[in-house]
Amino acid sequence: MTAEQLLLLLEQAVLPLYPQGISQGQQQPKLVLAYSGGVDSEVLAFGLSRFSHQYPHIACLLIHVHHGLSDNANIWVQHCIARASHYQLPIQIERVNVEKGARQSLEAKAREARYQAFDRYLNPGDILLTAHHQDDQLETLLLALKRGQGPKGLAAMGALQTYKQAWLVRPLLDISRDQIEQFAAQKQLVHIEDESNQDDSFDRNFLRLDIIPRLKQRWPGIATTAARSAALCAEQQQVIDNEVSHRLPQWLIQPTDPKALVTESTGFVLAGFAQLTPAWQALLFRGYLSYCDVSLPSQSQLQQILSQLLEAKDDANVAIQWGDFQIKRFAGIAYVLSNSALEPLPVNALQHDIRAVLLGEQNQASGRVGQLAFVVQKQMQAQMQQGVSTSSFPLLALPIEHVQVTVKFGAAGSIKCLPQFASTQRSKPRELKKLWQECHIPPWRRQQIPLIFYGDVLVAAIGLWIDQRYLAAPGQAGLSLPLLNS
Incomplete structure (x- = not known):
């Protein structure tokens, strides 16, 4: 490989x-190079320097991530700053903390920290360059085999792929490690040697140091043929992805759908799902999880999820957890939820604020139930005009003097209330457990909805209903409780 060939790549x-058609006077998406200072990224930095002189209207940036995992990390920073000056390229040093939790790979955590650092510099349309090469592709393919992955994993790395709102580009993916090292030697490029690269307790290093040299000794062209296999898997995966994207919408239910839970994001409809083949069940549900932008479970976890969703009784409390997410089911619809969205609310503060508004001690209180925020505040109920109220929503009457006002999260299902529903007029109170079902509130959200009591009487569930016996009269002040499904 020559300098001209590198520039052409x-x-x-x-x-x-x-x-097309953007003039040189206009701002262009910038090129951001993940710059470790190792031989691979050093060669790409050399090429980017040539590129920046050829295309001065395109901004270029080097980003070096200081992980703090090596005693030499500060020396590497100085090396990268010096080389960036030599290449006449701007550089940004990002310091990150890598904390490995239980059953977590240090390699994976360091990679995650790196990409989070890169993300801070990527605007929509920008291009992130990495120096992955053909031998890296072979390592990735072998690791995918070791993990038992399917076509998507065996497709390994793509030379071009979307990355959030930007692009991820690997210009050296068809270039071997030997070619890169020969180029660096010819150009006398100074680079760093990470001592951790000799630690074969890391999977990639084990493959790089012990396994791949033996494979190449037996089959010199294995990196090239493995890359071909990865490309074929990528083609097959693209066909699968296209078909999944075509079929998936009929299984999704959006929050705007009348049958959906207004407190949740997109759900997955289970009616008829059991009639599909196991292969299509897995593909479609993975597609749903990808659509929701969550990390995918392992194959065994996915099988457990599908088994519980399809085989558990209708009233069973389905909850399957992996990583930071879990699957729940309600009324024939599955929902993927983050653990943080299910954490207990800071109820003491919210209880205090809502009660303070009712007693006239502050102007408003705000909170959230699932995906939806609410604000409660004191307002005046509109006057009647020709027998019709001009208000589009009812208000909760303010408590009379000396009545104890309580705000609770969760109450016995046997407590009764007489809601004022626009679609239903009742003459008798109904049990709370029936009202939760009528309002399509899943069990995991019922402890997050503030309930207002005047004395021992449940007078309102914020965002859902007001007891019709406690509605503010026209012209009177009351509490605004906007409906979650309005």
């Missing part, structure tokens, strides 16, 4: 991503 990789 960069041009072929990134120039097609720039819109």
Whole structure:
């Protein structure tokens, strides 16, 4: 590989991503290089320097991530700053903390921290360059085999792929490690050597140091043929993805649908799902999880999820957890929820604020139930005009003097209330457990909805209903409790 060929690789990789017809005087998406200072990224930094002189209207930036995992990390920072100056390229040093939890890979946590650092510099349309090469692709493919992954994992890394609102480009993916090292030697490029690369307790290093050299000794072209296999898997996966994207919408239910839970995000309809083949069940539910932008469970976890969703009784409390997420089911619909969305609310503060509004001690209180926020505040109920109220929503009457006002989260299902529902007029109170079902409130949200009591009487569930016996009369002050499904 020559310097001209390296520049051509960069041009072929990134120039097609720039819109046609943009003049050199206009701001262009920038190129951001993940710059470790190792031989691979050093070669790519050299090429990016040539590219920046050829295309001065395209901004370029090097980002070096200081993980703090090596005693030499500060020396590497100085090396990268010096080399960036030599290449006449701007550089940003990002310091991150890598904390490995139980059953977590240090490699994976460091990678996650790196990409979070890169994200801070990527605007929509920008291009993130990484120096992954053909031997890295072979390592990735072998790791995918070790983990028992399917076509998506065996597709390994793509030379071009979308990355959030930006692009991720790997210009050297068809170039071998030997070619890169030969180029660095010819150009006398100074680079760092990370001592952790010799630690074969890391899976990638084990493959790189012990396994791949033996494979290449037996089959010199294995990196090339493995890359071909990865490309074929990627083609097959694209066909699968296209078909899943075509079929998936009929299984999704959006929050705006009348049958959906207004407190949740997109759900997955289970009616008829059991009639599909196991393969399509897995593909579609993975597609749903990807649509919701959550980390995917393992194959065994996915099988457990599908088994419980399809085989558990209708009234069973389905809750399958993996990582930071879990699946729940209600009324024939599955929902993926983050653990943080199910954490107990800071109820003491919210109880105090709502009660303070009722007693006239502050102007408003705000909170959240699932995906929806609410605000309660004191207002005046509109006057009647020609027998019709001009108000579009009812207000809760303020408590009379000396009545004890209580705000609770959760109450016995046997407590009764007489809600004022626009669609239903009742003459008798109904039990709370029946009202939860009528309002399609799933069990996991019932402890998050503030309930207002005057004395021992449940007078309102914020965002859902007001007891019709406690409605503010026209012209009177009351508490605004906007409906969650309004």
